[in-house]
Amino acid sequence: MESDASRCSRDGVTGTIDLSGPAADLTGRLHHLPCCIKQTGPCSVSDYFKPKPTGVVIDGVVVEEAAFRGRKLDGATIPIPDGYCGFVLEKNSNENISSGETNHWRARSKFRSITYWNHDSLPSRDDEFMRLFHWFSVANALHKSVLTDGLESSTNVDESIFDKQVGLDKSSKSNVKKSIEDYPAEIVENSLL
Structure with missing residues (x-):
């Protein structure tokens, strides 16, 4: 019997994403931290994680600061470009094996901005996270109607x-x-x- 890993690498993985259900709006409350937190479940984040503006602007990026477990973080809030929306997805445990789908995801929440944080450097347009947003202009150029x-x-x-x-x-x-x-x-x- 072949393992799931070998089947996935050869055949790919298929599934569906359901964006039709109600989704909470996390705009202004979604953070991308430079660490991995091995915790699942509720947490009163707002009691401990309190970002504040610094008044510093670098490359047009407004810098914020916060601390996580005593470590200083510098970050920036980035709006999602017009015409796009971000989603936080949850994997459904009810997998539909009979139709051949291996994954089914549903939207738990949506967002129009995200704050990303650096531990050892100020945020800038050259950050790896910021460069992800260049793909929006590439996608627009590729899919734009050509006269x-x-x-x-x-x-x-x-x-x-x-x-x-x-x-x-x-x-x-x-x-x-x-x-x-x-x-x-x-x-x-x-x-x-």
Whole structure:
């Protein structure tokens, strides 16, 4: 019998995420700490964890400070970009084995901002956590609708590259207008490398 780990690495893991149910709003109360807390269950966090503003701004990031178990933390609250929402998910114990799903998750809460904390450095735009937010602009660019006009202008390649490879001089170049489709494929491929 093969183990779950080997099956997952070969076949991947499938499942569902249910975002339709009621979810508490944790905006302004969600923190990403630079440590692992091995505790499951309720805790009166607000009695002990009390962030406060410092008045310091670095790279446009407003710095906050707090302490956790006597260790100073510096952090920043980051808004989730427009059009997106963060969710805290909980794994359902009622797994639907008959349909082949191995995981079923449901939203417990949602958030529009998150505060991340550093232990040994001030927050900045170069932090690993902050760089995660660059993927939103990458995702937007990849999934953005492209108009035909925009597509044509992005495929125009600098003709001087082709001129050098096919040996056009200034006098013959002025009378010749060529598009990328007029050149042999090997010239196009070599010039784009």
